[in-house]
Amino acid sequence: MLENVKRNVRLVARIDDNVVISDGERRRLQRKALDEIKQALQPFGYYRTTITTEFDRPTLSLVYLIELNDPVFIRSINLSMNDVAVLVEGADSNLSKLEKSADKRKGNTSEGFRKEFNEWRDQFELQSGEILNHSIYEKSKKTLLAKALRLGYFDAKYDQSSIEVGVDRATADIILIFSPGRRYQISDVVLSWEYSENADAKTKRGIDPSILSSMITLEVGKYYNSERLSETQRNLSSATFFAGVEVSLGDLNRDELQVPIVINLKPRKRKAYNFEIGVGTDTGIRASVGYENRRINTKGHNVSARYAVSEISRTAIFNYRIPYFRKPTESVNIFASQNDTFGKTRRFSSSKIGAELRHEMDGAVITYGLTASREQYSRLNRDLFDVERTTDLLIPSVQWKFTEVDDLYFPTRGWSATVELRGASEDALSDIDLMQGELDLRKLFPFGSGSFKMRLSLAGSLIDESADLPESLGFLAGGDDSVRGYRFESIGVTQNGETTVGKHAIVASVEYQHPIRDGLALAAFVDMGDAFNSNVDLKKGAGLGLRWRLPFGALRLDLASALDLEGNPLRLHFSFGADL
The missing domain is CATH 2.40.160.50 (membrane protein fhac: a member of the omp85/tpsb transporter family)
Known part of the structure; x- marks a missing residue:
């Protein structure tokens, strides 16, 4: 509370800035300081403050003594929603009863927001009998408006939002009357590709829109919902093809109550090479080199190869990935690998080839695999001789x-x-x-x-x-x-x-x-x-x-x-x- 007073009193700000103040400006700021202090305390419910001024000669300081007195208590709270469908500017205000009834059957009236409004009203943070707090009041207003915008009520507004403080400055009445308006539908989903100047022809071919469609949860003709927009952005961002994804709203069509969605896609470089070197307490010094072609074709097929070496192993891996785009992580992988391990405890040489199918279900990732392997290793027999063994498996x-x-x-x-x-x-x-x-x-x-x-x-x-x-x-x-x-x-x-x-x-x-x-x-x-x-x-x-x-x-x-x-x-x- 005191910090809010300091921020709002201009005299304090000028002194804190170490600015030279003329006598005339100082007297003017002193006269305004009393009102500024009172205004800074009102958001916390204190409207009847008493302020006295003293001058401390030894320190050459001006002291404001603030007595808060009794706060303002909330007498009543009126939270209501206007159920009448809000007509956009320029629309025909003389709709027939039949037309209005048709709108209600579509669910495109403010009544469709009733459930969300009731939830907000039930959780309203201020209660009758409590001390008035402007910051909580403003926060609650923004929460309801943001909820309406997230669901596509882009014409939402407050018909009335006021705090009426009584003449005795002891009680206050809160009045909030909200009109969500009518809900907007998605008119179009537009894919826009942003290529770098040196992008090659294969990169500019992009990804087949029919492949990406399963990752886009926004549907033309459906009501707008920001959760769907965020889900689409997450899905596309988690795919390996894009360096950047931006999902945004186009211009509102207020006559038709429609909004287009624009998805701007910035492809990653098609080919990538990497080299890594590091150290770990398990592996010792290690290094690897890799290659990846992120988009072999417009279907999003991917190929990668990697060779890694450490103090305990050498590994070479080749993988061909075929996404099937029900979700970004789902794919078919065909792989081959060679691993030579020569640690102090585990020593073997293994060659593998196989395939796996990976998909999501109820939030879990399920992977089905089939691997053919040949492994060579040695074991001490009972006579303490190393015996070379070879095992072929289909797993x-x-x-x-x-x-x-x-x-x-x-x-x-x-x-x-x-x-x-x-x-x-x-x-x-x-x-x-x-x-x-x-x-x-x-x-x-x-x-x-x-x-x-x-x-x-x-x-x-x-x-x-x-x-x-x-x-x-x-x-x-x-x-x-x-x-x-x-x-x-x-x-x-x-x-x-x-x-x-x-x-x-x-x-x-x-x-x-x-x-x-x-x-x-x-x-x-x-x-x-x-x-x-x-x-x-x-x-x-x-x-x-x-x-x-x-x-x-x-x-x-x-x-x-x-x-x-x-x-x-x-x-x-x-x-x-x-x-x-």
Whole structure:
């Protein structure tokens, strides 16, 4: 309240600006200061303030003593809506009863806004008997008007909006009479392409409008709704084709009560090359080079290739993506890959070729896959000799993934779940019979001034005791996103003095994050987990960490102790990404 007074009294502003004030200007500003103080207090309901002025000679200061006295209380509130259809300027005001009745059957009268108005009225923040507050009053007015505009009532207005303060300045009456007018329909949806000066001919061909139509939720002839407009913008922005998407309104046709929608699309460069180099506590130094052709044709087909190398692996991947545009993330992918892994625990060479179908259902992403693979690896036999093995598999799989968060990059509340099933059979072009399942659950919720993050991961295999589980399909624990305090994939099954993959795995984690300043938070955590064949022996790790929010995700730095290793050695973990 006092800050509002200081902002509205020009004498204070002139003094704060260190401006030399003449005697004449100072006297003029002093005379106006009393009224300015009173006006600055009225929005808070104080209309009967008493102000006295004193001059403090030792400090050469002018002191205003403000006595608020009793505030103004709200005596009555009249919130109503004009149900009569508002005729636009220039329209025939002599509509027949039959024509007016037809308009009502279409639902295109102010009565169609009745539900939204009633909800707003029921949630009106001011009540009779409360102190009058102008800022809440203005905020409530804007809320209703914004709701009408979002639903396409572009002629909405207040027929009357007033605060009538009584002569005694003790009570006030609020009167708001709202006319939403009639609702506008979408007359057209226009796609406009914005190309750079050096765009090639293939880029200028753009994407077939029939392909994009499934991503556009705005329909000609339907009533305007800003949620549909925002959904269309999100869908198009999440596609890989566009560097920029702007969805806007055209000029209103007030005679026909129609509005066109203009979608301006700025294509991304058709071809892209990238090179990355980095370091991680799990992978060591790593580098990759990639190529992507984002639009091979007007159907939006995409091809990409990537080669990556680190201290523990080499990977080459080729992917051909065919979007089918029911939603931006839905596609058919045909892929081939070669992976050579030579870590301290897991060592193998795997070649794969396959296809997957990805689509959305009820907010979840479901992926169906079929992969043919050949994997070569070595295992110690009972005589402690390395035996080279080769396993051919044809693996069908299905994965269900759901995420719900309040913010994509920096969530404070939410959860995610991933379930995956895959299998192979000797009767279907595979060397072994195998069935595997994985479950990953994560939960994030506020607690006090910070937040808790919890995780539970389970994995299991059904395989004949005499068969060997390929290295790439076995499970290990330890590392940045597993049991911290332990080296990457160092927790597994001990055989003949060496650690190897297990048939099953479990990892659980509890972490508390406490903010210390903008963008920074401290973390304390406890992890536990194991990879095993039959008996579980949970390994535990605990430590402290630092979280740094960057514009594109969270940077995590953790110092963890391996509680089940001799001496409880410390290990530094460095990772990046979202919490869920």
